[in-house]
Amino acid sequence: MITTENLTKRFGRFEAVREVSLDVREGDRYGLLGPNGSGKTTLVRMLLGLVYATSGSISVLGEPVPRHVGRVLPQIGAIIEEPGAYPHLSGRANLRLFDAAGPGPRGAPGSRRTRRRRIDEALEQVGLAGIDRRPVRTYSLGMRQRLGLAAALVRRPRLLILDEPANGLDPRGIRDMRELLIRLNTDGVTIFLSSHLLPEVSALCTRIGVLDRGRLVLQDQLADLEQPTGRVLVATDDPERAVATLDGLVERRDGTELLVKSDDAAALNTRLVEAGVPVRSLVVQRRTLEEIVLDVTGAGSDEFSGAAAESADGAGWVAGAQGAATADGADGTVPAEEAPADETAAGETAAGETAAGETESATSAEDES
DSSP, X not given: OEEEEEEEEEETTEEEEEEXXXXXXXXXXXXXXXXXXXXXXXXXXXXXXXXXXXEEEEEETTEETTXXXXXXXXXXXXXXXXXXXXXXXXXXXXXXXXXXXXXXXTTSTTOGGXXXXXXXXXXXXXXXXXXXXXXXXXXXXXXXXXXXHHXXXXXXXXXXXXXXXXXXXXXXXXXXXXXXXXXXXXXXXXEEEEESOHHHHHHHOSEEEEEETTEEEEEEEHHHHSOEEEEEEEEESOHHHHHXXXXXXXXXXXXXXXXXXXXXXXXXXXXXXXXXXXXXXXXXXXXXXXXXXXXHSOTTTTOOSXXXXXXXXXXXXXXXXXXXXOTTSTTSOOOXXXXXXXXXXXXXXXXXXXXXXXXXXXXXXXXXX
């Protein structure tokens, strides 16, 4: 679904992304982790053709990006950082405009005749079915985030690319989003999300990648990474007898709980019971996602000296770098010889979409009044 080879992006002399080779497979729930400044958002923007790579290659849904990005975007739903919307229009009006702006032949996922039904379904999925005609400027941050996810779902995508999708959501909203993404994945949608919320990634994702200072330092199945540590946490009402029975296998004692070195919890339980030790519980210890990430990322990897490098993958840092970096297209453009072959066609499409959007806006304004 998504592959990159030695993908690199420089802003002037600063490398925000360094030789990253991603492998996101169909059906994955892939979590891209990394501290602030590790390059997550820059990488996501490159996958969608919003920022051009300095070197390396990108393939999304089997098509090269950005050269053929127009072929794949209709099949992708995306949220990048904070979702945008016209603040004076309602959520439904925004979704109508969003859907009208995209290409789609009659009967296709973006067809006008199915628009109302698809918008209703998307709002139902994200918990905004009861939305009224209030303008988006009155929405809470969590409601705007839900609306952004609805926009990503309205065309029934094959691939979801989400950058920090839980921003602004309360605990119930986070749980609802996790359950929705799992359902979508079960129905065949591949999920790719970037986040720094380790508990949510651990609960949702089946495969992870970890960025550190722009480099992909880890990529694997989460289940393979969360292996047993060879230790068992034992709770007993007679810790003294347990310590004597286990003969040096106890690595730590905390009241009635013992951390015991053992690869076989069942054999350990049998040994304790046969010695007359009352066992209240045994828990096989596994590596946590936090331990996995901290093992492969350097201390202070999100800290940079100088205000200009406050966040290598944030929009503020990019804006600060644009004035100084022009040699390799760091301002979001590429030299003429590197421009995508279908760039002119994309521009013509965008012009058509603007006209369609203006027409739809007028219609929406009448509906709102």
